[in-house]
Amino acid sequence: MRPARALIDLQALRHNYRLAREVSRAKALAVVKADAYGHGAVRCAQALEGEADGFAVACIEEALQLREAGIRAPILLLEGFFEADELALIEQHELWCVVHALWQVEAIERTQLRKPLRTPLNIWLKLDSGMHRVGLHPADYQAAYRRLLATGKVAKIVLMSHFARADELDCPRSEEQLAVFEQARQGLAAEVSLRNSPAVLGWPQLFKQQQASDWVRPGIMLYGATPFEGEQAVAARLQPVMTLESKIISVRELPAGEPVGYGARFVTERPTRVGVVAMGYADGYPRHAPTGTPLLVDGQPSRLLGRVSMDMLCVDLGDLPAAGLGSRVELWGKNVLASEVASRAGTIPYQLFCNLRRVPLLYSGD
């Protein structure tokens, strides 16, 4: 069997969830959209269900997958509904629903849900406080709130917004967004949900006034990766959940001056032992990772050599005489941080995890 695989440590996932709750002092929706950032949404939700206040996904298809697997906890649809006829399913499966646009307010006003409503809707009303992606304009926010309550179809409204630059710890934009949010929600007595992972980890000073009834929405931190470029004290307490590993399937002894891999992007400078690993960009390892990207061979630091192929990549065994056929290679995980590999490859750990495919996910710590 091909030795490429991703080990998923559910104990670490629970540790990270607890850290999110501890440092935020709020309720926490575990963000498990995009198949739990590649970690397997059903298994991750099952591992957290005993303690999570709820889950967040991107769309109803992802929510129904969790419901079909028996997850009964609250599930929030982060983009709400895309078409009005999803409202019947939202009601039937008791999903919580973001409303981020006026057309969605109108759709709720017009839609005929069961009468009397078995489960009135739980709406998270999203404000565009400055990210300018989705969310209601501040000038429309209070009117939308009142219109939703007036429908009689809504049990509860949570006031919500999203930060664009909370991962930049010296950037004033989050503070500005918070001020826009506070202004827009003046006089509305409702629970609040603002913080993603970087805001939970990096901006405690902005949320001194927050209530225990407020909600945070941690995603990447649950999976143990930092959202920040550099080191950060609270992020250092995260435990990586995924270890991407494989084995060496071939060894080459090359003299100096020999090219390695497609495009001859690496040429040996001295006699070099090169190990070939069963892992490539078709598994989600980034093709743009350059020579020198760190990895471990049998627990020893080593580096990537040359271009990553579809199914294989090459590593330097020059300083590892004991390593050879069958040696275990950690591409990222507990020792080689995904954020470090991502940064070398010009991307972010979010994308590394979401790009994972073909490799089996093997779980521990249930």
Ligand SMILES: Cc1ncc(COP(=O)(O)O)c(C=O)c1O
């Ligand atoms: C609305 C919303 N909340 C929370 C999150 C989680 O963000 P993070 O993974 O940075 O914690 C996302 C992720 O994209 C999101 O779109």
